[in-house]
Amino acid sequence: MAAIEIKKDIYWVGAVDWNIRDFHGYSTEKGTSYNAYLVKDEKIALFDTVKKEVKGDLIHHLYQVLGDPSKIDYIIVNHVEMDHSGSLPEMIDLIKPEKIFCSPMGKKALIEHFHREDWPFEVVATGDSITLGKRTVQFLETKMLHWPDSMFSYIPEDKLLISSDAFGHHWATSERFDDEVDPHELMVHASKYYANILMIFSPIVQKLLAQVTEMGLQIDMIAPDHGVIWRTSPQTILEAYDRWSRGATINKAVIIYDTMWHSTEKMAKAVMNSLLQAGITNVKMLHVRKNHRSDIITEVLDAKAVILGSPTLNNNIMPAMADIITYMKGLRPKDKIGAAFGSFGWSGEAVKHLTGHMTEMGFEIIGEGIKIKNVPTHAALKACSELGSAVAEAMNK
Numbered sequence: 001m002a003a004i005e006i007k008k009d010i011y012w013v014g015a016v017d018w019n020i021r022d023f024h025g026y027s028t029e030k031g032t033s034y035n036a037y038l039v040k041d042e043k044i045a046l047f048d049t050v051k052k053e054v055k056g057d058l059i060h061h062l063y064q065v066l067g068d069p070s071k072i073d074y075i076i077v078n079h080v081e082m083d084h085s086g087s088l089p090e091m092i093d094l095i096k097p098e099k100i101f102c103s104p105m106g107k108k109a110l111i112e113h114f115h116r117e118d119w120p121f122e123v124v125a126t127g128d129s130i131t132l133g134k135r136t137v138q139f140l141e142t143k144m145l146h147w148p149d150s151m152f153s154y155i156p157e158d159k160l161l162i163s164s165d166a167f168g169h170h171w172a173t174s175e176r177f178d179d180e181v182d183p184h185e186l187m188v189h190a191s192k193y194y195a196n197i198l199m200i201f202s203p204i205v206q207k208l209l210a211q212v213t214e215m216g217l218q219i220d221m222i223a224p225d226h227g228v229i230w231r232t233s234p235q236t237i238l239e240a241y242d243r244w245s246r247g248a249t250i251n252k253a254v255i256i257y258d259t260m261w262h263s264t265e266k267m268a269k270a271v272m273n274s275l276l277q278a279g280i281t282n283v284k285m286l287h288v289r290k291n292h293r294s295d296i297i298t299e300v301l302d303a304k305a306v307i308l309g310s311p312t313l314n315n316n317i318m319p320a321m322a323d324i325i326t327y328m329k330g331l332r333p334k335d336k337i338g339a340a341f342g343s344f345g346w347s348g349e350a351v352k353h354l355t356g357h358m359t360e361m362g363f364e365i366i367g368e369g370i371k372i373k374n375v376p377t378h379a380a381l382k383a384c385s386e387l388g389s390a391v392a393e394a395m396n397k
Helices: 052-066 088-095 104-114 183-215 234-246 263-277 293-301 319-331 350-360 378-395
Strands: 004-007 010-012 015-017 032-034 037-039 045-047 074-076 099-102 121-123 129-131 136-141 151-155 160-162 221-223 250-257 282-287 303-309 337-344 370-373
Touching (some): 004 221, 010 052, 015 052, 037 052, 052 088, 074 088, 099 104, 104 121, 183 293, 183 319, 221 234, 250 263, 250 293, 250 319, 250 378, 263 282, 263 303, 263 337, 263 370, 263 378, 282 293, 293 303, 293 319, 303 350, 303 378, 319 350, 337 378, 370 378
Parallel strands (some): 045 074, 099 121, 160 221, 250 282, 250 303, 303 337
Antiparallel strands (some): 004 010, 010 037, 015 032, 037 045, 129 136, 136 151, 151 160
């Protein structure tokens, strides 16, 4: 990979991680990138660094653009998470910057991570700006998107938003821009990223989008810390974040289930078939041990109905179901229709637990749930079909 000029005298100097497959529980089957940006002006500024393991790529790119990285005057830390700051100590030793700009919480987090109070910190907050020469950098704190330290850097002269982890996606590519990749796949990765990282912060996203509008920021390029740069369609991702953060749904039902001896799976199919017969054409059947939790939650993001099924095991639900429910609760999907079903051998508490979890998440619960002892007969499966029909009726209101 080479450094790439994204605007006049502004360069992508990050690193592409082709091999990472897990990002603290999020499946990254197509890798990711750690994006850092360099602005050449009277003062030279580096925006973020990269994960420690790939710092050699960042250094190589800085030598490509500058010849000597010590020419850099400022380091701007938009986000302290270690995939963006892991190489910061080595970069500070190499660059010896005049100043390190960060948010108030950023300074605190940097000291807590690296225990270096002697670094040349310069704390900035929303509304603050610095001059690089021909360019200005304006700062906007974005607390809890998705860490307390996070902030945006906006360069009005270039209408460029350097957006930290917002508007990103985990995808390793040789291309650097949105118009160079398949647009459908791009949005698949972007929605997965939002669902797994930012869904919990949706109310904050709504406030941030309103703030960006109120500030009148003119944006014709968004440069996130992961994935490709939005140079031709920044409005596409802004509009998507608005939809996702409002909890907008499509007429889709997601059936999430586990099964022991296929009885609960038979019930799942009966529910699915009745949904289809009722005109719900977008139905996803997701076995929790065949689909990764991060892919399941991506389907939940815009689903109108979430239907959970599990056999009873030790008076409770199956362990893999407990995993996805715990994960889902943490991300707080909202405005969902919910229903539950499951088979059992002698006790049958699973349906009660599933319903309880969905109630805690604020789902609109349809029915009391269906539980069937041992192997369902055709007559028993009729109750599952009726459950599916009731869910479809609620979806179509």
